[in-house]
Amino acid sequence: MALAGLPACRPAGPAYERPTAVTSAKWETPAPWRPSDPKDAIARGEWWKVFHDDALDDLEAKVNVSNQNLTAAEARYDQAKALAAVAFAGRYPVVSASPQIDRERLSGNRPESPTPGTAQTESDFVVPFTASYEVDLFGKRHRSLEAAAASLQASAADLETARLGLDAEMARDYFSLVEVDAEIDVLDHAVQSLERGLQLVVARRDGGLASGLDVAQEETLLNATRTQATLVRRDRSTFEHAIADLAGQSAADFHLPAKPLVAEPPAVDIGLPSDVLERRPDVAEREREMAAANAGIGVAITAYFPSVTLFGSGGWESTALGSIFSAASTLWSVGAAATQQIFNGGATAAGVHLAQAQYNEAVANYRESVLNAFHEVEDAISGLGVLHDASASQTAAVAAAQRALDIATTRYQGGLANYLDVVSAQGSLFDAELLSVQIRGEELVTSVGLVTALGGGWDAASLAAIKAVPPKPGAKTSGGGSREQR
Numbered sequence: 001m002a003l004a005g006l007p008a009c010r011p012a013g014p015a016y017e018r019p020t021a022v023t024s025a026k027w028e029t030p031a032p033w034r035p036s037d038p039k040d041a042i043a044r045g046e047w048w049k050v051f052h053d054d055a056l057d058d059l060e061a062k063v064n065v066s067n068q069n070l071t072a073a074e075a076r077y078d079q080a081k082a083l084a085a086v087a088f089a090g091r092y093p094v095v096s097a098s099p100q101i102d103r104e105r106l107s108g109n110r111p112e113s114p115t116p117g118t119a120q121t122e123s124d125f126v127v128p129f130t131a132s133y134e135v136d137l138f139g140k141r142h143r144s145l146e147a148a149a150a151s152l153q154a155s156a157a158d159l160e161t162a163r164l165g166l167d168a169e170m171a172r173d174y175f176s177l178v179e180v181d182a183e184i185d186v187l188d189h190a191v192q193s194l195e196r197g198l199q200l201v202v203a204r205r206d207g208g209l210a211s212g213l214d215v216a217q218e219e220t221l222l223n224a225t226r227t228q229a230t231l232v233r234r235d236r237s238t239f240e241h242a243i244a245d246l247a248g249q250s251a252a253d254f255h256l257p258a259k260p261l262v263a264e265p266p267a268v269d270i271g272l273p274s275d276v277l278e279r280r281p282d283v284a285e286r287e288r289e290m291a292a293a294n295a296g297i298g299v300a301i302t303a304y305f306p307s308v309t310l311f312g313s314g315g316w317e318s319t320a321l322g323s324i325f326s327a328a329s330t331l332w333s334v335g336a337a338a339t340q341q342i343f344n345g346g347a348t349a350a351g352v353h354l355a356q357a358q359y360n361e362a363v364a365n366y367r368e369s370v371l372n373a374f375h376e377v378e379d380a381i382s383g384l385g386v387l388h389d390a391s392a393s394q395t396a397a398v399a400a401a402q403r404a405l406d407i408a409t410t411r412y413q414g415g416l417a418n419y420l421d422v423v424s425a426q427g428s429l430f431d432a433e434l435l436s437v438q439i440r441g442e443e444l445v446t447s448v449g450l451v452t453a454l455g456g457g458w459d460a461a462s463l464a465a466i467k468a469v470p471p472k473p474g475a476k477t478s479g480g481g482s483r484e485q486r
Contacts, residue, residue: 010139011138011139011142011143011146011298012138012139012140012143012298012299012301012302012304012305013139013143013294013295013297013298013299013300013301013302014294014297014298016146016290016291016294016295018287018290019290019363019366019367021277021366021367021370021371022367022370022371022374023273023274023277023370023374024273024374045457045458046060046457047167047451047452047456047457048060048167048170048171048451050266050268050451051171051263051266051444051447052263052266053174053263055174055256055259056170056171056174059170059174059243059246059247060167060170060171062246062247062248062249063166063167063170063246063247063248064163064167065248066247066248066249067166067246067247067248068248069162069166070162070163070166073158073159073162073163074159076155076158076159077155077156077158077159080151080152080155080156081152081155083148083151083152084148084149084151084152084468085468087144087145087147087148087468088145088148088468090134090141090144090145091141091145092133093131093132093133094131094132094133095129095130095131096129096130096131097127097128097129097130097315098128098130099126099127099128100124100125100126100128101123101124101125101126102123102124102126103121103122103123103124104121104122104124105120105121105122106120106121106122122319123319123320123321124317124318124319125316125317125318125319125320125321125324126315126316126317127315127316127317127324128313128314128315128317128331129313129314129315130311130312130313131311131312131313132309132310132311132312133309133310133311134307134308134309134310135308135309135310137305137308138302138305139298139302140298140299140302140307142298143295143296143298143299143302144295144299145468146291146292146295146298147291147292147293147295147296147299148292148468149466149467149468150288150289150291150292150295151288151289151292152466152467152468153284153288153463153466154284154285154286154288154289154292156463156466157281157282157284157285157288157460157463158281158285160281160458161281161282161285164281164452164455164456164458165452166246167452167456168448168449168451168452168456169242169246170243170246170247171448172445172448172449173239173242173243173246174243175263175441175444175445175448176239176441176445177236177239177240177243177256178259178260178261178263178441178444179261179437179438179440179441179442179444179445180232180235180236180239180441181236181258181259181260181261182260182261182437182440182441183232183434183437183438184229184232184233184236184258185258185260186430186433186434186437187225187228187229187232187430187434188229190225190229190426190430190433191222191225191226191229193426194218194221194222194225194426195222197218197222197422197426198215198218198219198222201214201215201218201419202215210419213419214418214419217419217420217423218419218423220423221423221426221427225430240254240255240256241254243256261437261440261441263444265384265388265443265444265446265447266447266451268447268450268451268454270377270381270450270454271454273374273377275454276370276373276374276377276453276454276455277370277373277460278459278460278461279454279455279457279458279459279460280369280373280453280454280455280458281455281458281460282369282373283366283369283370283373283460284460284463285369286362286365286366286369287366287460288463289362289365289366290359290362290363290366292362293355293358293359293361293362294359294362296355296358296359297352297355297356297359299355300348300351300352300354300355301352303341303348303351303352304348305340306338306339306340307338307339307340308336308337308338309336309337309338309339310334310335310336311334311335311336311337312332312333312334312335313331313332313333313334314330314331314332314333315330315331315332316329316330316331317329317331373453376449376453377450377453377454379449379453380446380447380449380450380453381450383446383449384443384446384447384450387439387442387443387446388443390439391436391439391440391443394432394435394436394439395436397432397435397436398429398432398433398436400432401425401428401429401431401432401433402429404425404428404429405422405425405426405428405429407425408421408422408424408425409422409425
């Protein structure tokens with residue numbers, strides 16, 4: 001057993017250092033849409049509260065309680081914890097016991113019988129224990145635990161990526177629904193306005209002041225607007241059903257009341273590009289996968305070295321139960337064994353090459369995730385800047401379209417223009433109003449994209465607290481998820 005006290009060698013394989021990735025000192029796109037006053041902080045975990053919308057808060061709570069995709073992601077994380085616990089348990093010796101009771105009759109005519117011709121009946125009571133322990137001379141266990149811990153942390157980041165994605169999808173669908181409600185409101189008001197206009201032009205025709213062509217033109221625009229309102233309601237149903245699914249509820253029993261489009265894009269402190277590396281769970285996941293792959297190289301390299309196992313056994317054996325624990329019944333043995341592969345056709349070298357290739361793949365995946373994170377943030381920043389300018393110009397366009405309609409109506413009533421000018425002005429106003437609400441809705445959806453591109457308030461520092469540890473004796477598993485099932 002003296003080998004147990006031998007110090008382990010330096011673990012095989014390279015020590016882990018995070019590889020560099022392409023970063024920038026600042027964001028390329030200026031953000032004139034952001035006010036100069038202090039920015040609202042993104043709430044950790046509940047980032048959607050930056051929009052100050054109670055209805056959205058309630059829906060996001062349902063996602064984090066009842067969404068089945070999130071339940072599945074949590075179950076995968078539970079699996080990762082169990083696998084890490086299995087790896088962690090390898091730090092300890094394996095001890096087993098196999099009590100045995102035998103009762104046998106021996107032939108009296110067997111060779112070397114002490115009493116030839118007389119059968120014998122014997123009992124044998126055995127209480128043996130065995131223990132074995134692989135000495136970590138070359139760091140195989142050390143690297144395996146390193147890989148297990150990193151893999152567990154990667155799984156935790158994967159869970160947060162899934163949670164962030166589902167929460168973001170809910171917010172996008174919600175604001176899309178609110179924007180569709182605003183479109184419906186515009187179209188309904190347009191239909192009402194056109195119905196009043198039709199009544200007016202019919203009365204003028206009946207009085208001989210307008211032609212049937214004027215009536216037909218107004219009816220055409222009215223019915224086309226009604227058709228558009230019907231089709232937009234179909235879009236509302238689609239978004240409402242998607243929200244029901246995200247909330248873990250039946251689409252048939254789920255309904256959201258219409259809500260006016262009054263929310264404004266929140267002010268968000270985007271920080272520096274380097275901050276994204278610590279605020280994106282998907283980037284953290286790829287970084288932890290790199291660490292696990294790096295440790296895997298060390299595990300593969302240890303196959304070049306011998307494995308040393310200490311073992312021992314002991315216990316008691318007696319033909320009589322009453323004397324089973326006496327000193328004379330004691331038995332034991334101790335020993336050590338070393339195993340070294342001499343020839344395996346290059347399998348060990350191939351295993352090391354495989355581990356190095358897996359690490360290279362993990363590095364490439366990490367660097368790509370960083371580039372993807374940067375471009376998503378840049379897209380959101382530039383998109384919000386464009387939408388901010390477009391919203392301002394479209395507001396002016398709506399005002400101008402309203403003035404044009406007023407002028408066209410006055411000229412028509414005074415006999416200075418035909419009704420086609422009025423119909424054209426009406427159509428231009430309704431189109432301008434629709435585009436205005438669409439831009440406002442897209443601003444909110446893009447704001448959701450910016451907040452989630454920044455990580456939704458998540459911080460990679462939280463992974464440091466996640467350790468690969470064995471479960472406590474008697475501890476129960478989570479039973480398929482820690483959240484209430486609805």
